[in-house]
Amino acid sequence: MEVNKDRYYRIKWFWNILKNGLFLFGVRNRLARIGFDIDPFYWVLEGDLTCESPKIKGDPSAYEFTQLxxxxxxxxxxxxxxxxxxxxxxxxxxxxxxxxxxxxxxVAAFMIIELNDFNYNRKKFHLKENEAYLFHMYTFEAHRGKNLAPYLRYQSYLMLKDMGRNRIYSITQFFNKSSKRFKKKLNARHLQLFMYIILFKKYHYHFLIKNYDS
Known part of the structure; x- marks a missing residue:
């Protein structure tokens, strides 16, 4: 029974990453478990309120914005x-x-907001008093395809603006196509492209590949 359950989980996992265009993203996560990780990522500017306000597909009144x-x-x-x-x-x-x-x-979807300095892959990022960092956007499978991620993201922009946080950042992993798609709807802009490499879970390297503002 456990063997069948494990096989079902692996098939479901593989189907989900194919369906969402995350094949390379999923392979990279698997390689990272054995100590070899190549993680190119974008430093992204968000918070453009001139974009069209995202709408929830279906019945928007069924969803309630909340703080957890x-x-x-x-x-x-x-x-x-x-x-x-x-x-x-x-x-x-x-x-x-x-x-x-x-x-x-x-809870159908959620995300976390950081207001202080933080580390990503051992790289230190500093935030000023008017800045914020958005991360770990997650939508439960039963609610995917309803445009919840862009909608929730836009609501965070409005909330942060009221808090005086008008400079909003995030990180997008290069292979994460779904993250790129929903941020594109919000006019998010790439500022920099970094490469992070781990060898044998011991050696860590960061490289700035491209600066889009220069």
Whole structure:
């Protein structure tokens, strides 16, 4: 029974990454587990409120914008534990903000907002008082295809603007086509392209490949 269950999970995982254009992204995650990781990523500027406000497909009144607390986030982590497309869900702390969309009392999508300096792949990023960093956008499978990610992202722009945070950043992994697609809808702009390499889980290297503002 366990063998069949494991086989079903692997087939489902492979189908999901093919369906969402994430084949190379998924392969890269698998190679990282054995100590060889090549992670090109974009440093991205978001928060362009001149873009068209995204709409939820279907019945938008069924979804409620909400801010999640630590207890709710712990429950979410248990629910999605073990899914490859949710790998790397970070530990949430009280200096961050987690927002989401609820559907009939259950979280359908969520993302985290960082307001302080942070590390990504051992690279330090510094945030000023008018800046914010958006990360770990996740939509549960039952609610995918409803345009929830762009909608929630846009709501975060409005919230952060009211907080005086008018410079909003994110990171997009080069192979993550779904992330590129939904950010493109929001007029997100690439600022820089970095390459991060890990060898044997021991040696770490960063390279700036391209600066799009220069």
């Amino acid at each position: 607390n630590a207890e709710e986030i712990t429950s979410i982590k248990k629910k999605i534990h073990g899914n490859d497309d949710a790998a790397g869900l970070p530990n949430f702390h009280d200096q961050q903000i987690c927002i989401g969309l609820e559907y009939k009392g259950e």
